[in-house]
Amino acid sequence: RKQLTVQPARFPPVQVIIGSDTAIKFQGRDIPFGRLDVANRVQVRYGLESRTASRVSVSAAATLDKTAAKVLLATRDPGAVTGTVLDIERFPGELPHITLRDDDSQDTVTLNISTESVVLIDGAPSTVNRDLLDTEVTAIFHPDSLELIELDSQASDGYNKPIRGVIHRFVAKNLPGNLTILTRDGTIRTFSRTTDTVVRRNGRQVSVNEVRLGDVVRANTRIVNASGDAAPVLEVLSLSSPPLAPIHGTITGITNAGQGSMRATITTNKLDIIDILVDADTQVV
Incomplete structure (x- = not known):
C-alpha cells in the first residue's frame, strides 16, 4: 500500500x-x-x-498571497548589473575590488568583494582573478555598501533582460508553464522549469523541492526563449530567501501547528490578515 x-x-x-x-x-x-x-x-x-x-x-498550484506579495515587492531590491569586467584591483591587506561597465547605461561601478561573496565561473564556485577581465558577468550587490553578493560569469545572452521579482506560483511537476514570477513592476510572467533547470539559492545549487513561494528571483536567472507561444524555459533559476519585513498589527488568533510550533494570525494596521509560524527559534521580545 x-x-x-x-x-x-x-x-x-x-x-x-x-x-x-x-x-x-x-x-x-x-x-x-x-x-x-x-x-x-x-x-x-x-x-x-x-x-x-x-x-x-x-x-x-499554490499562488503567492496578495498581501505577502505587496510586502515583498515593497522591500528594497538588491543592486544588479550585467556588463563587462574592466578591472580587478588588489590592495595590501584588502580583498579585491572589481569594476564593471553596465551594458545598458554604460556606467561603471566598483564593487567590494568580501569573504561572504559568492563567485561562480561557468557555474562552478571560484575566486576572483584576472582571467575575468573582459568577461561578461552579472553581479548582485548591496546598494549601500557596494559589497558583492554574487557574481556569475554566465551572463544573459543579450536578448533577454534580467528577470527580478519573487516566485508567484510554482508546480513541482515538469509541466509547461509550471512557474510564474511576479516582477518588480507588478507583471506576472510565466516560465517552464524542466529537469535540466539548475536551481540555485545564494549561489549554491539546491533541489527543486527547496523552491518556495515568495523566494526572491535574482537578476542572474537565465531563460531560453521557446518557439511560438510557448513559455520561455528556465535554464538557471537563481534565488535567495525573502528579506525580513516588519508587520504592525494585533494578534487575533493562535493555533497549534504541530511539532512544537504555533501559528499566529495577525490583523495588520491596514486590516490585512497574515498567518505566521512561531517555532522554537522565534525570538519573542
Whole structure:
C-alpha cells in the first residue's frame, strides 16, 4: 500500500493510505499516484478510523498571497548589473575590488568583494582573478555598501533582460508553464522549469523541492526563449530567501501547528490578515 503525508494549513501533518480504490484527480482527470510530488496542493477525503483516502484532488498550484506579495515587492531590491569586467584591483591587506561597465547605461561601478561573496565561473564556485577581465558577468550587490553578493560569469545572452521579482506560483511537476514570477513592476510572467533547470539559492545549487513561494528571483536567472507561444524555459533559476519585513498589527488568533510550533494570525494596521509560524527559534521580545 502507499501512504501520503499532507500538511494542513492550521493543523499537524496527516498520513493517509492510498488504496486501489482511491481516486486521484487533477483538473477532473484521473492521474496515477506517481504523478504526485512534494509541494503539490491537495484536498483529501478519507475515513477517520481507517485513514484510507477515497479521493485526492490535486490543485493546479499554490499562488503567492496578495498581501505577502505587496510586502515583498515593497522591500528594497538588491543592486544588479550585467556588463563587462574592466578591472580587478588588489590592495595590501584588502580583498579585491572589481569594476564593471553596465551594458545598458554604460556606467561603471566598483564593487567590494568580501569573504561572504559568492563567485561562480561557468557555474562552478571560484575566486576572483584576472582571467575575468573582459568577461561578461552579472553581479548582485548591496546598494549601500557596494559589497558583492554574487557574481556569475554566465551572463544573459543579450536578448533577454534580467528577470527580478519573487516566485508567484510554482508546480513541482515538469509541466509547461509550471512557474510564474511576479516582477518588480507588478507583471506576472510565466516560465517552464524542466529537469535540466539548475536551481540555485545564494549561489549554491539546491533541489527543486527547496523552491518556495515568495523566494526572491535574482537578476542572474537565465531563460531560453521557446518557439511560438510557448513559455520561455528556465535554464538557471537563481534565488535567495525573502528579506525580513516588519508587520504592525494585533494578534487575533493562535493555533497549534504541530511539532512544537504555533501559528499566529495577525490583523495588520491596514486590516490585512497574515498567518505566521512561531517555532522554537522565534525570538519573542
